[in-house]
Amino acid sequence: MPTYKAPLRDMRFLINEVFDFPKHYAGLSNGKDADPDTVNAILEECAKLCEGTLAPLNLSGDQEGCVLENNKVRTPKGFKEAYEEYCSGGWQGLSHPTEYGGQGLPMSMGLFKSEMMGTANWSFTMYPGLSLGAMNTVMQHASTELKNIYMPPMTDGRWTGTMCLTEPQCGTDLGQVKTKAEPQADGTYKITGTKIFISAGDHDLTENIIHIVLARLPDAPAGTRGISLFIVPKMQVNADGSVGEHNNVVCSALEHKMGIKASATAVINFENSVGYMIAEQNKGLEAMFTFMNTARIGTAIQGVAHAELSMQGAVAYAKERRSMRALRGKQEPEKVADAIINHADVRRMLLTQKAIAEGGRAMIYFAAQYADHMTNGVIEGDDKKFKYWDDKLGFFTPIMKGFLTEMGLEAANQGVQVFGGHGYIKEHGMEQIVRDARISTLYEGTTGIQALDLLGRKVLVMTRGKAVREFTGQIAKFSLEHMGNAKLRRYATDLARLSAEWNVLTMRIMLMARKDREQVSASSHHFLMYSGYVTLAYFWALQAAVADKKLAEGNGSESPEFYKAKIAVARFYFDHLLPRAKGHASSMLKPSKTLTKLPIDHFIFE
Amino acid sequence: MPTYKAPLRDMRFLINEVFDFPKHYAGLSNGKDADPDTVNAILEECAKLCEGTLAPLNLSGDQEGCVLENNKVRTPKGFKEAYEEYCSGGWQGLSHPTEYGGQGLPMSMGLFKSEMMGTANWSFTMYPGLSLGAMNTVMQHASTELKNIYMPPMTDGRWTGTMCLTEPQCGTDLGQVKTKAEPQADGTYKITGTKIFISAGDHDLTENIIHIVLARLPDAPAGTRGISLFIVPKMQVNADGSVGEHNNVVCSALEHKMGIKASATAVINFENSVGYMIAEQNKGLEAMFTFMNTARIGTAIQGVAHAELSMQGAVAYAKERRSMRALRGKQEPEKVADAIINHADVRRMLLTQKAIAEGGRAMIYFAAQYADHMTNGVIEGDDKKFKYWDDKLGFFTPIMKGFLTEMGLEAANQGVQVFGGHGYIKEHGMEQIVRDARISTLYEGTTGIQALDLLGRKVLVMTRGKAVREFTGQIAKFSLEHMGNAKLRRYATDLARLSAEWNVLTMRIMLMARKDREQVSASSHHFLMYSGYVTLAYFWALQAAVADKKLAEGNGSESPEFYKAKIAVARFYFDHLLPRAKGHASSMLKPSKTLTKLPIDHFIFE
Known part of the structure; x- marks a missing residue:
């Protein structure tokens, strides 16, 4: 098993030298406490948790997996203790407001934490990770009253949360959601339906699990415009915030999966379970996606x-x-x-x-x-x-x-x-x-959905290419600034060409799509991958440029070998990975009929 | 679980219309019996075995896996019965000589069979598959006496065979093999050593297992030039060919693998096991590789x-x-x-x-x-x-x-x-x-070894580029022949360009490698993938050309829809997969120092 060592040197290089987080934090309303010493101390403490506690449970967690017994999920050996250590360290509330008991630090610090935890043990990290999603949703959309009930125990990790979207008949196409929510006289709702693929849907780490559930009111319009969003706790919550009776939320099965076996992927049945609406009626999908x-x-x-x-x-x-x-x-x-x-x-x-x-x-x-x-x-x-x-x-x-x-x-x-x-x-x-x-x-x-979101929504519909123009503008500026440096000219030249090409490709697809909407789907995968390769090229050139500067000025926090390695990997990226963009550039312009022409029944001849 | 249906229509299109196997078989010394009706009947019978017996055991075989108990391997439920059905159908000897009880049909028919069996259930197919490798080795290198003992029971499937190459310290680098072979007065050898990753190394399908083993004589030179090849049966064989005493060949462990779980991957210990040398002393490696x-x-x-x-x-x-x-x-x-x-x-x-x-x-x-x-x-x-x-x-x-x-x-x-x-x-x-x-x-x-074999050995050392020139000559000829057909011109044009480019790239690497041997390793992966994409382009253009001809002449055995589908997929291949070759063409010419420059200790900074 790989022995995980948190890549703190690389993280600090990016945080301090490439992206100047100290300056960035100084400009945030919640960044005052994120001074360099604090950030550094937190990274080191988190590394200890990840290396010492989470990583050693990665292989054994995979071998043991989760077990469902009497509708209760048992996580692998050591997970409960690790979760307690995680909570007692105050890690769950790292980037959440102090008013709920969090540490109020910037979101990015939560991402540094998630990266280390996820590398050490992805399955474990799913439990607190899904809860963060639920917390964010509650924080943004629930009433003050509900926030005051649910945020504190989720922030300190005493309770976790989930996101209940998928049903057997639909995942991506959430307009097909069937779970029902019937309004009650007391302002609550009775939720009934089956949700599948619920990560952290049940487990033995906490006394309660707060499900964020998409469901449909009796008179709701069909499709995506008739979906509302609810908090449905596994155990009801008493007025004093203590855990009360069972809320008819039952884990009826666990999926047998290819991997992330220590992460419980549950089928959750709601039957007249008490739910609390958050966000506006019938606008649950947008709220869920904020x-x-x-x-x-x-x-x-x-x-x-x-x-x-x-x-x-x-x-x-x-x-x-x-x-x-x-x-x-x-x-x-x-x-x-x-x-x-x-x-x-x-x-x-x-x-x-x-x-x-x-x-x-x-x-x-x-x-x-x-x-x-x-x-x-x-x-x-x-x-x-x-x-x-x-x-x-x-x-x-x-x-x-x-x-x-x-x-x-x-x-x-x-x-x-x-x-x-x-x-x-x-x-x-x-x-x-x-x-x-x-x-x-x-x-x-899925990757296909990301591709469609990028090309169809973010580039074509929402910005008509402006998003690409803005980012390539940033790349072109970088390129101009470094063209005069012989050591960086190669990257600058390639990036200048690519930033122009990316715009041209975008324009051409836009023109093609005007006559043929399906072209967006046909081009989307290649556009996504092309965008990825070019974006990564920029970030490698940027790292090489910072490394080159630190070497020249001799004032970096890292050793010369470290900076030289950055330049060597940048060169590798431009020589061996970036050329793949050529193929995608070519394929994205191919007409959609290449893909749509074959009749459905001619894929396989029996 | 996918329900496997043998793709007989596609197979027959290739066999009869693209590659004219009837004519090909007519020109083989062992092809007389492979007339179209026989070939067809065999394909259909084999499809029945695969669809009806092997495919239904694929998922259950994965779930159950192989179990080692008391140094004996138990294959999953149904495997033994399936293997008996396979043997009683005479399938194992399909392409092996009649003098050993086989059906004496051409090798290619064995490949058609293997493809269908492997698609239905790859793990199952490993058992007879490894045996075919052992049979081929015995057939080519053993004495007549040994052949007469071992070939008949392996040809009818009563016994299976394995290939014992890998040891804990070496897989690719077989010069490091340590297993010992001590000559005995009676002309046999005592074999002692441990082999790992032995597919079909032990199982409950047959009464005996014939291991083909690489081992080293006491006075053998070091490295690859000191390795000899032996037959080492699990159970000794009596003079009358019946199974005798145990030969100290013990399966001490099974590997726990990511997949092919129904295929037993064994650690096999030989301890003073009786072995019989085949092939020339110290030339076992070449013999093994024939x-x-x-x-x-x-x-x-x-x-x-x-x-x-x-x-x-x-x-x-x-x-x-x-x-x-x-x-x-x-x-x-x-x-x-x-x-x-x-x-x-x-x-x-x-x-x-x-x-x-x-x-x-x-x-x-x-x-x-x-x-x-x-x-x-x-x-x-x-x-x-x-x-x-x-x-x-x-x-x-x-x-x-x-x-x-x-x-x-x-x-x-x-x-x-x-x-x-x-x-x-x-x-x-x-x-x-x-x-x-x-x-x-x-x-x-591994893919890396294939890449080195292709570029280093087959292209540069053995043929100095001639292998590429010959095959691209064939592609260029095809291209010329079809340039006049408007429907095929697009493929012909691309292939004309690619066949020239492939040669140029080969020449350029050859020149680079003269000054820098490491360039062969640095270019090998991209050269392999490029070669693959261009080769596949040729075979798609070829299929499209045959389909186009059959559509024009109206005399094909297949429906017009079938041929049109072929043309549609050819077009897809040229639009969406072939462009990847561009990236490989570019990367293969990048200097080796991009890869070799980074000092070993600078891959990770701790």
């Missing part, structure tokens, strides 16, 4: 997490496993064979993992600053501010969620590949990373 | 198998699952939503699977004709003939094994993706295909 961009960053982190963990395992193995001799000559003549890390093709795999892990991390930390501003809008009750930053973040969200999870899965597969046949054996833990990573392109909107 | 090209086609089939099975599952699901409306307008207005097969992006995934399954099948059937000639050389005892065709086949083998297994894994992942979250759930059987497919890029030489 924090979608941040929820999706949370899943995008999974790409980075699995790439990082798999890289850590693969690099360690590649240093130890000896096979054949490097083609450029014996590297370790005194040994029976060279360690495989000496082979160029093995390095290609390791560098792919490193480029994804560290490039993806940069992408997320960049977006985390937008998320900070957006959350500030919520905390300050400033809807306009919320909307402005949410829109800015919205362009990057599908790129991060869609692209980084696909890349994380590739990185996890490369880790298995470095191990050869041994990668296929469970005890090494490398195949588990692939199985755990496999969910990331499916939930919280 | 049938490597065919063994690797066997694994290449896995790419096709998993793509086919996953496509069958995904197409069926995509026709039933309803979500959202097609962007081009409601396709099924009377339903709550459109079946997802109507969405262009879902079609992109399904067509990717179809392009890989059917294009890969064409690649393999093409190579199967070379394998037929090569096997004829062995049967006729004509070494020169064997060598000639083995060399011709040798160029395609790493492309097929390396490229098609990578593509098969992608196709399997696409199948999960089409299912959305449901793809992650075990009961649907789609995630099993990913887990089963994951081994295919690892065993029988």
Whole structure:
């Protein structure tokens, strides 16, 4: 099993030197306490929790899985104790308001925390992670009364929460939701229906679980415009906030999954369960999705997490496993064979993992600053501010969620590949990373949905290409600034070309889509992947530029070797991964009829 | 679970119309019995076995797995009965000589059989599959006496065989093999050592298991030039051919694997086990590898198998699952939503699977004709003939094994993706295909080893580019022939350009490698993938050309819809998959120092 070490040096490089978080925090209404020393102390404490408590439960959690007995879920050995340690450290409320018992720190610090926790043990992290989604929804949409009841115990982790969207007949297409909500005389609702794929839907970590449920009022219009949002606690809550009677919320089954086996994926049956409406009637879907961009960053982190963990395992193995001799000559003549890390093709795999892990991390930390501003809008009750930053973040969200999870899965597969046949054996833990990573392109909107959200919604409908123009403007500016530096010219030139090309491609698809709406679907996947490769190129060039500057000025916090490694990986990215964008650029312009022409019954001839 | 239906129509299209196997068989010394009616009858019988007996054991076999008790392996429920049905049908000896009880049919028919069996149930197919490898080795290298003892029971399936190469310290680098062989006065050897990753290494299907073992004589030179090859039966064999005493061959453990769980992957301990040397002393490695090209086609089939099975599952699901409306307008207005097969992006995934399954099948059937000639050389005892065709086949083998297994894994992942979250759930059987497919890029030489074999050995060292020149000559000829046909011009033009480019790239790498041997390793992966994409483009254009001709002449055995579908998929391949070759073309020319420069200790900074 890979031994997880939190990549604190890389994190600090991004936080302090690439994105200047100290300055960023100084400008936030909730950033005053996030001074560099505090941030650093928190990162180090969190690393200890992750390395010492969560990582050791990763392999055993996979082997043991969750068990359903008498409609109660038992999490794997050690999870309850780990969760208690997590809560007693005050980690759950790190980025939530002090008025509910949180530490009131910026959202981004919660993301740094989630990254480390998720890398150490993704399954474990799902329990507090889903609860954060529920907390955000309650915080933004519930009445003061409901917030005062539900936020404090969720903030200190005594209760967790879930998001209950999916039903057997629908996941993406939530307009098909059938769960019913019948209004009662006392202003509550009776909720009845079956929800599936409920992560953290049941478990033995807390005394109560707060479900956020999409359901339909008796007279609601059909489709998405007839869905409302409810709080439905597993156990009813007494007036004094203590846990009362059972609320007819039953976990009737657990799914048997490919991976994230220590995360309980539950079928939850509601039968006349008492629910409390939050948000406006029939506008539940929009309310549910308000924090979608941040929820999706949370899943995008999974790409980075699995790439990082798999890289850590693969690099360690590649240093130890000896096979054949490097083609450029014996590297370790005194040994029976060279360690495989000496082979160029093995390095290609390791560098792919490193480029994804560290490039993806940069992408997320960049977006985390937008998320900070957006959350500030919520905390300050400033809807306009919320909307402005949410829109800015919205362009990057599908790129991060869609692209980084696909890349994380590739990185996890490369880790298995470095191990050869041994990668296929469970005890090494490398195949588990692939199985755990496999969910990331499916939930919280599949890659296809992210692609459609990016091209159809964020680029074409909402901004008519402006989102691309703005970001490529930033890239072009970077490019101009660094064209004069011989060491960076290569990146600057490529980026100048790509920022122009990205706009041209967007325009061409826009024109094609005017005549043929289906073109949006036909181009979407290639547009997403192209956008991802170009965005990652920018973040690698940015890291190389900062490293180059620190080397030249000699005033960086890191060693020269660290900066040189950044430049080496940037070069690798531009040589070996970025060229894939060419294929996507070509394919996205192919007419939709290539895809739509074949009649449904001609896919398979029996 | 996908319900497997053998793709007989596609198989017959390739066999009769694309590659003219009737003519091919007529020219083989062992092809007389393979008349069209016989071939057809065999395909249909085999399909029945696969659909009716093997496929239904695929999911249950995965769930149950193999169990080791008292050093004996128990295969999943139903496997023993299925194996008996397989043997009693005479399937194991289909392509082996009649003098040992086989049916003496061409090798290619064994490959058609393997493809259907492997698609229905890859784990099951490993048992007879490994035995075929052992049979081929015995047939080519053992003495007449040993052949007469071992071939008949292996040909009728009463015994199976294995290939014992890997040891804990080495897989690829077999020069590190430590297993000892001590010569005895009676001409036998005492074999002692531990072999790992032995597929079908132990099981309860047969009364004996014949291990083909790499071991080292006491005075053997170090490295690869000191390895000899032995037959080591699990149970000793009496003079009359009956099974005698135990031979100290013990299965001490089974590996816990990501997939192919119904296939036993054993640790086998030999302790003074009686062995019989085959092939020349110290030349065991070459002997072991003589049938490597065919063994690797066997694994290449896995790419096709998993793509086919996953496509069958995904197409069926995509026709039933309803979500959202097609962007081009409601396709099924009377339903709550459109079946997802109507969405262009879902079609992109399904067509990717179809392009890989059917294009890969064409690649393999093409190579199967070379394998037929090569096997004829062995049967006729004509070494020169064997060598000639083995060399011709040798160029395609790493492309097929390396490229098609990578593509098969992608196709399997696409199948999960089409299912959305449901793809992650075990009961649907789609995630099993990913887990089963994951081994295919690892065993029988990893993708990296295939890439090195292709570029380093087959292209640069053995033929100095001639292998590429020959095959691109064939492509260019095809291109010229079809340039005049407006419907095919697009493929002809692309292929003309690619056949020239492939040669130029080969030449450029050759020149770079003269100054820097490591360049071969640095370029190898991209060269392999590029070669695969161009080769598959040729086979798709070829299928489109045949389909176009049959449509024009109106004399095909298939329906016009079938031929039109072929043309539609060819177009899809050229629009959506072939453009990936651009990225590989660019990356393969990047200098090796991009990969080698980073010092080993700078991959991770702690």
